[in-house]
Amino acid sequence: MASTAGPENLDQIRAAAMLRISGQRVATPAVLGGCALATALTVALMSQDGPRRLAHAWLLNGWFTLSISLGALFFIGLQHLVRAGWSVTVRRVAEVLGASISNPLILMAPLALLLFFGYCGLFPWNDGELVASDRILQNKSTYLNAPFFAVRAVFYAGTWVFIARWYLKASCRQDQNGDTKTTTRLESRSAPILLLLGVTVTFAAFDWLMSLDPHWFSTIFGIYAFSGAMVAGLSVIAIIVAVMIRRRITEAINCEHLHDVVKLLYGMNCFWAYIAFSQYMLIWYANIPEETVWLKLRQEQGWDGMQTILAVGHFIVPFLVLMPRAAKRNTVVVIAMSMGLLAMHWVDLYWIIYPQFADSPAFGLIEVATGIGFVALFFMLAIKMLCSAPIIPIRDPRLTESVTHVVP
Amino acid sequence: MSTVAPPRPEAVPEIEPESNGLVASFNSVDTVLEAVRVLRSGGIERIDVHSPHPIHGLDDALGLKGSPLPWGAIAGAAIGLGSGIWMAWWMNAVDYPFIISGKPLFSIIPSLPIAFELAILFAAFAVFGGAIAFGGMPKLANQKFRIPSFARATDDRYVLAVDSRDKCFDLVGTRALLDEVGGEGVTDIPPVATSEKRIPRTVWMAAAVLCVLALVPAVLIAKARNSTSTKPRLSFVSDMDHQPKFKPQTTNSFFPDGRSMRPQVEGTVARDDLREDDQYYLGRNSGHGGLAANAAEKDSDGWVTAFPLTVDESLIRRGRERYQIFCATCHGQGGDGDGLVTLRALELEQGTWVKPTSLHAEPIRGQPVGRLFNSISNGVRKMPGYASQIPVRDRWGIVAYVRALQRTRAATSADVPSEILPNMRELN
Structure with missing residues (x-):
C-alpha cells in the first residue's frame, strides 16, 4: 500500500541480503559442543548411576533441540499453507532451524541402538524379565519392542530430515531462478506435509517420551509435545529476529515481523497451557489409578515445585508480560521472554522425563554439559547454513508484501 | 449554507x-x-x-x-x-x-x-x-x-x-x-x-405506554404468587398434560381385575431370552415360583443344594475376580464384612448403614447354594440385587468362590496339598 518500498529499494535489500554473514565462528560452537558432550560422557561413566542419568539427559536435550526444529518446520508449513505474505523475510531463519534437525537426530541415534544390546535403563519395556512378569507390557510388546521402535524412529527421522531439506532447498533454488512455480508447489504440498508432521510428532512423543513409563497413556500427549515444540521453535525464531533487528542486519526484517512472530508465539504458548491443563484436569477428574500414577509421581519429592514453576513461568508470566502491543515490539522484552520460555520448555521436558528414574530433582554437570553440547552443535549447523545462503528468500514473489508489511 | x-x-x-x-x-x-x-x-x-x-x-x-x-x-x-x-x-x-x-x-x-x-x-x-x-x-x-x-x-x-x-x-x-x-x-x-434537537412527542408517548405495558406481566405474576386459587392451574398444552394412557402401578376400571398393568397371557414365550431352567436362572427347583410368606418357609423354599453347572477351577477363578470387583468393597476380601466401604461407613457412624453379615457366620454357611445365588441376584436387606450387573454364570462363579472362602475357615491339614504341607507352620 505505502509506496516507500519501490523496486530500487527492494534491489538494495536483495543486494544487502546476499552479503553473507561471515561464517568464521562455526568452529567455536563445534569444539565447545564436542568438549561438553565428552565431559558429560566422562563424568557419567565415573559414577554408578551415571550412565542411566546420562541416557535421560541425552534424551531430554535431544528432544529439546529437536523440538526447536519441529516448531520451525510447523511454522514454515503453516506460512505456506495460508499463503502468508508477512512472514517471507523471516522464513529463511525458520528454514535453517528446520534443516538443523539432522544434528540432534544423529546424536540421539545411539539411544535407539542401545536397545538392541538390551539396554533397559531408559525404556523399561526393553527388559525381557520385566515384560515376562507383566501382563500389560506383554500386551503392549507388539508395539513396544526394539526392532519396531527403531523402524518407527528411522521413519520419523527420515520424514523430518526429508521435509526440512526439501523446504530449504526449494527456497534456496528460488533465490537463484526466481521461479514462482516453486511457491505454488511449496503451498500445495504443505497441506500433506503438515498432516505427516502432525502424525510423526504425535507418535514420536508417544514412543520417545510417553513410553518411558510403559504402563501410562494419555492420548493428548502428542499435542502436548507439539505445542511445546511450537513454543520452542517460535521462541528461537523470535530471538534471532530480535537480534537481527538490534544488529540492523537487514531492513527487510523489522519490528513488524517481530510483532507477528511474537503474536504467534503468544498464541501457541496459551495453547500449550490449555493442553497441559486439559491433560491434568481430565486425569484429576477421572481419578483412575492407571492414569493418576504418572501425575502422582510428579507431585511428590520436589517435583510438585516444578509444576508450580511451569504454571507460573511457562504461562502466567509470559501471558501477562507479552500481552501489551509495545512488549511484542520491544526486542529486549522479546529476547528475555523467549529465553525464559526456552528455559521453561526445558523444565517442562525435565519434568516429563526425569521423574521416571530420579527420586527427586537432580541437576548437575551431566545435565549442563549435555545441554551445552546439544545446543552448541545444533546452532553450529544452523549458523553454518544461515551463512551459506541469503538471509531472506530474495526472489520470493511475496517479498515486497513482506518488506512493506505493517501490523495494523 | x-x-x-x-x-x-x-x-x-x-x-x-x-x-x-x-x-x-x-x-x-x-x-x-x-x-x-x-x-x-x-x-x-x-x-x-x-x-x-x-x-x-x-x-x-x-x-x-x-x-x-x-x-x-x-x-x-x-x-x-x-x-x-x-x-x-x-x-x-x-x-x-x-x-x-x-x-x-x-x-x-x-x-x-x-x-x-x-x-x-x-x-x-x-x-x-x-x-x-x-x-x-x-x-x-x-x-x-x-x-x-x-x-x-x-x-x-x-x-x-x-x-x-x-x-x-x-x-x-x-x-x-x-x-x-x-x-x-x-x-x-x-x-x-x-426543532430537530427535541425528541418528537409521539416517541415520548409510545415510550410511556410501553413502560406501563411492561409492568403488566410483573403485576400479574406478583398477584399470582401472593394469592390462592381453588381452580386448577392453567393448562397450556392440555393433551400433553393429560395423556390417554395407563400408568404403571395404577388402578384402572376398564379391566375386571382393576389393574392397568396386564399380566402376561398364559403360554407367553420370551423371545431370545427363554429361561426355562429355574435351577440355573433362579437357583430354586421348579414349582416354587411364588414368594415365600415368611423366613422359615423361605429356607425350605426349594433352593437348589447342588450347583446346576460344572464347577471347575476356571469358574472359581472367574468367581474370585468378580467377587473382588463387586462384593469385596463391602464384604471384604475375606468375606468377613470388613470391606473398605463398610469400614468407612462405620468410621463416619452412618446410622443407616447395615454391616454385612460375615459370610463365615453359621447361618450363611448353612444356606443352600441356590439361596446364595438368589441373594446375589435379588439382594437381601440393604444389599441391592446384582442381577443386572453380573451375568448368571458369573453369579454362580461367585457362589462357588464364597463356598471356597467358607471352606478355608474350616480347613484342616488334610485339605492342604501334600507338597505344600511341609512349608506350613502350626498356629495356636
Missing part, C-alpha cells in the same frame, strides 16, 4: 450556530494524510477522517492516543475469572455441598474451565459495551449525512471533517486552508435546527 459567508473578523461566536464545521474530500491517502498534518500544525485538533478502509499511520497523524478499551477487556476478564471461581465455590461448597467421587467440595481445578469461559464472555461484554459507549452510540443522526458528497467516504473518497467547536476553528480561514491543501468540495456541516 451553500454560499460562502462574507468575512466577519469579530464574528466567531455568531458563526457557531450557523455551522457545525467543514468537510472536504480527498482522492488519495497521501493527500488526506498531508492535509491532516497541515491542519494540526495550524493548531486544529478536532479533526476526523472518514475512509473506506483503514489507513496505516492515520492514528499517528491525527494524534490519537491508545484506546482505554483493552483495559476494559482485561478488567472484564478478571471479573469473569473471579466470578467463575466464586460461583463454582458458592454452588459446590456452600449452597449445595455434595461430595462427588470423594473429591473435595471445592477445588480450583474443575473451577478453571468455567472461570475461563466467563473471563472470555465478560471481556467480550466489556469490549462490546465499551466500543458502543466510546463510539458515542446510540446516535440517531449525524449532520454529515446531509452532505451529498459525504456518501463517497464509503466508496472512493477520503473525507476530512473539522469540528467547529475547535479552539482554532475559523470558518473562513479553515476553509481557505482546506482549499489550499487540495480538498475538493469543501462544504459546511449544517447546524442542527432547534
